[in-house]
Amino acid sequence: DSGVTQTPKHLITATGQRVTLRCSPRSGDLSVYWYQQSLDQGLQFLIQYYNGEERAKGNILERFSAQQFPDLHSELNLSSLELGDSALYFCASGSRGLESTEAFFGQGTRLTVV
Amino acid sequence: GNSVTQMEGPVTLSEEAFLTINCTYTATGYPSLFWYVQYPGEGLQLLLKATKADDKGSNKGFEATYRKETTSFHLEKGSVQVSDSAVYFCALSSLYGGATNKLIFGTGTLLAVQP
Numbered sequence: 001d002s003g004v005t006q007t008p009k010h011l012i013t014a015t016g017q018r019v020t021l022r023c024s025p026r027s028g029d030l031s032v033y034w035y036q037q038s039l040d041q042g043l044q045f046l047i048q049y050y051n052g053e054e055r056a057k058g059n060i061l062e063r064f065s066a067q068q069f070p071d072l073h074s075e076l077n078l079s080s081l082e083l084g085d086s087a088l089y090f091c092a093s094g095s096r097g098l099e100s101t102e103a104f105f106g107q108g109t110r111l112t113v114v
Numbered sequence: 115g116n117s118v119t120q121m122e123g124p125v126t127l128s129e130e131a132f133l134t135i136n137c138t139y140t141a142t143g144y145p146s147l148f149w150y151v152q153y154p155g156e157g158l159q160l161l162l163k164a165t166k167a168d169d170k171g172s173n174k175g176f177e178a179t180y181r182k183e184t185t186s187f188h189l190e191k192g193s194v195q196v197s198d199s200a201v202y203f204c205a206l207s208s209l210y211g212g213a214t215n216k217l218i219f220g221t222g223t224l225l226a227v228q229p
Contacts, residue, residue: 002157033216043203043219056216090157092217102148102207103217105157 003027004093006106014114018079021109025072025093031055032074033094033103034066038087049074081113116141120204120220127227133191135223137178137204140185145206147171147180147187148217152201161189161202194227201225 003026013019025032034046036059045058049068060066063081068074078085088110092103121136139147146165150158162171167182176191187204204220 002159004157042221045216045218048216058216092158102146102160102163105150105159107157 002104002106004091004104004106006091006109008109009107010110012112012114013081015081015083017081018077019081019111021076021078021089023074023091023106025074026104029093029095030072031094032068032072033092034074034076035090035092036087037090046076078111083113086111086113116145116206116208116218118204118206118218118220120223123224125223125225127194127225129196129227129229130193133189133194133225135189135202135225137187137189137220138185139187139206141206141208143208145208148205148207149176149178149189150203150205152203154200158203196227196229199225199227
């Protein structure tokens with residue numbers, strides 16, 4: 001158990017809809033990272049937050065957004081969903097300081113868009 | 115930009131065989147290097163890491179040495195078990211904007227160990 005909790009584990013929704021994925025980091029971790037894993041793209045870094053602030057942005061679509069709340073949990077919002085958004089979405093949290101180079105992953109949310 | 119290249123899979127081995135999964139990287143500066151493992155239906159778990167040149171990371175019988183001269187971080191295990199069947203990801207951590215870091219992953223290598 002990595003200590004990172006993601007909900008829900010599975011999500012099935014229709015094209016055009018909007019969903020919210022939730023992540024609770026390990027106790028004391030200030031960084032939260034979001035990754036998308038798909039068969040054709042592999043593991044893609046989406047976005048990182050550190051203590052409530054956005055710190056790094058990767059290959060995140062404009063239809064997607066994220067935030068980190070004062071209690072350090074994070075949400076990834078996916079809107080106007082397309083079939084191609086079907087993937088496994090992972091959240092990871094990093095150690096306590098900015099110098100951390102290690103991430104601990106949750107079990108992921110499997111999103112299926114039909 | 116920074117990138118990681120690892121050998122294509124799947125790699126199929128018999129139990130007790132020797133394992134090598136190749137990983138090379140391109141990076142500026144001095145990244146940290148990692149191997150993560152993903153078992154079926156689970157998230158990624160850190161297997162081992164190395165933070166500077168010539169460091170050897172090791173865990174559960176797996177080893178990898180940070181080779182700056184060849185920009186490589188190959189994963190090895192002397193005797194694999196069926197329970198090692200999983201997808202293995204090589205990754206590097208690079209500073210981003212000078213104030214934080216992010217992990218860059220290779221495409222993953224599926225290892226299947228047969229009894």
